[in-house]
Amino acid sequence: MNYIEPTIKDSEIINSDSIMPQRNPYIIGRPITEPEKFFGRESLFHFLEDNLREGTKVLLLHGQRRIGKSSVLFHIPNFVVEDGFHFVAFDLQDKGQLSLSEILHELATEIxxxxxxxxxxxxxxxxxxLEADTNILSREFLPAVSQVLDEENLVLLLDEFDVLSNHNPTAADGDFFPYLKSLVSEQDQLYIIPVIGRQLDDLPKLLELFKGAPNHEIGLLNNESTKRLIANPAQGVLRYDDEAIQAIMELSAGHPYFTQVICFAVFGQAREQENWQVTRADVEKVVEPAIEIAEGGLAWFWDGLPIPEQVIFSAVAEAQRIAINQDERVPEQPLKLLKGYGVILTEQLEQALKRLIKNGFLNDSGLKVTVELVRRWLLKRYPLQQEILALESLDSLANDLYKIAVEQSKREEKLDALKNYEQILKYNPNHFSTVFELAEGYLSDQNFAKAVEYYTRAYQVDSILHKERLVQSLLSYGNELWSKQQPANLNRARKQFTRVIQIEPENQIAREKLREIKDFESKKYSKIWFARFIAAIIVGIPLLVAFGYYLGYSHCSKDLKKRDGIGCRSILQNKCTKIVPSRH
Structure with missing residues (x-):
């Protein structure tokens, strides 16, 4: 087996007393500021160098949460070697609630x-x-800064640029973004590199303002950079075999944060067990501890997604789990799986799937979560059955009407409540609390067909909670249909009782009803066939006689004639019979 070799001898690793107190070299929870622990992103830095050299004044960087954007921003001055540029970082993370004048003051202070x-x-x-005159910044402050910099250009590295749009979109779109564009246009020596924590398509007004600005995604690390991120920080202490490195890459998919988290857990386990050689089995053992360590970052990762995307994300994770358990190569389509959970597919859900693929959370087919560690975390923290209930919060009008309908139900205004519940599902077909209320309301009202309709969806959402009431609805509806004993109703009744057996195979009521239907149909068809047989006899005998007469009369040859209208007899035989005398 091949290994990534440490720089000191194995005997020195295993026997050294200095290893146990050693600090974990992997970094989680903060940007990586140490150049020797920062790996990859070479193509991104070349992109920046090339564009700065060409005088491009606005360069947009974007990437999903926890992908390492702040670390990249910190190291731009270290790895972008183009002369004539001075970089100043300005973090907008906590500036979302500030006014334009307050943001500009803090920016000037940072510079x-x-x-x-x-x-x-x-x-x-x-x-x-600045409140009195925001142009002071461009008229007095920045020109003075340019004099100090002399020939150098000022490059503002704006971290969490989209935060302003999140907290105060009107102010950001109407004040800060246009003001920043005007600054760049007016100040020859001013450049900006905003870093955005989502896809650029989510900020159409920003794109419109900086139309044509080159952009680059901060994405997953390539394989070589991921291997260096795994092995180099602990070089001389940990020894990873090839399968261990492959296992980490399978779990992290080259995501720098999750790679660090897994390696942090691996190192902790190795230090605790004093076993400094890492195998695939060792990596698998730390998955649960790694999830615990990453909980804060994972929650932030999740909270950045809108509800439809969260539901699709959980659906893909669940579909993968089912495929793995059933040893199937291709997981079920997430939208199809959701239908099986009683979810009505909407445009929001279909678009959510497309966005998760586009943003790199899912693979190109939309059937797998990109980062395996995230998939395992989703199954543990956000199971699908729990997450689909969040869909009912999407429409505020539906939620307001739901409150009214609940109060009507309490006042025994059942008809009005049912009408409002039905209306809610027109606003939001996945308002599951309403589905549950309608199911119970129609069952109480003995509208068994409707009760079956809504309890079927309720059962798909939670089979344990709604099983008993669905069975009750099916039995009641089946009895109602069976009591009419009409052919069309019998088939429908049979379907209801059959569904009960599928849910409760030992349900004796449903079994007895199915036997009754079978017996009824058997007797019914026996009577029908007997009546048909008697009718055939009554009608058939005269017909046979007539047919025989017809055959006899019609088909005698010339030397034969009819006898009694039936059969043929020789003419000569008739004559002989007449002339033979009696022997008395």
Whole structure:
């Protein structure tokens, strides 16, 4: 078996007393600021270098949460080697609730602190001054900064750029984004590199403002960079065999955060067991601890998705689980699986699937979660049966009407309540609380056909909770149909009782009803066949006689004649019979 070799001897690893207190070299929970622990992204840095060299003043970077955007931003000054540029990082993470003047004041302060400007050289405008005139920044502050930088250009690295749009979209779209564009246009030595935590399509107004700006995705690491991220931080301490590295890559898919999390757990386990050689089995053992370690980051990862995408995400994870358990190569389509859970497919859900694929959360077919560790976490924390219930919160009008219908039910205004419940499902067909209320309401009202309809959906959502009432609805509806004993109703009745048997194979009531229907149909058909037989006899005998007469009369030859209208007899025989005398 091949290994990634450490730089010191194995005997020194195993016998060294200094290993146990060693700090875990893998980093989670903060951006990676150490250059020696930052791996990959070479193509991204070349992209920045090329465009800065060409004088491109706006460069957009984007990527999903926890993909390492802040780490990339931190290392741009270290790895972008183009001369004539001074980089200043400005984090907008906690600026979402600030006014434009407050944001501009903090930006000016950050620039001043980074350049270590003397107040005699450059004066940072106050919030009050900026509220009175925001143009102070472009008219006085930035020109003064340019003089200090001399020939260098100022490049603002704007982290969490989309946060402003999240918290105060009107202010961001109407104030900060246009103001920033005007600054870049007016200031020859000002460049900006905003980093966005979602797809650019989600910010159409931003794209419109910076139309034509080159963009680059901060995505998964390639295989070589992932291998270095796994092996290099613990080089000389841990020894990974090839299968162990492959196992980590299968779990993380090259996602830097989840790669770090798994390796952090691997190192902790190795230190605890004093076993510094890592195998695939060792990696599998740390999956649960890794999920626990990553809980905070995973929750943030999840919270950034809208509800339809969360539901689809859980559906794909569940479909994969089913396929693995049943040893099937291809998981079921997530939308098809949702239908089996009683979900009515909507445009929102179909678009959610497309977006998850586009944003890299799912593979290109939409049948697999990209990061296996995330899939396992989803099954543990966000099972599908739980998540589909969140769909009922999508329509505020439906939720308001639901409250009214509930109060009507309490006041025994059943008819009005049922009408409102039906209306709610027109607004939001996946308002499952309404489905449950309608099922119970129609059963109480003895509208068994409707009760079966809605309890069927309720049972798909939660088979344990709604099993008993669905069986009751099916039996009641089946009895109602059976009592009419009409052919069409008998078939429908049989279907209801058969469904009960499928749900409760030992249900004696349903079995007895099916026997009754079978016996009834057997007797009914016996009577029918007997009546048909008697009718055939009554009608058939005269017909046979007539047919025989017809055959005899019609088919005698010339030397034969009819005898009694039936059969043929020789003419000569008739004559002889007449002339032979009697022997008396």
């Amino acid at each position: 001043s602190d980074d350049l270590d400007l003397d107040v005699t050289q450059v004066t940072v405008p106050t919030v009050a001054e």
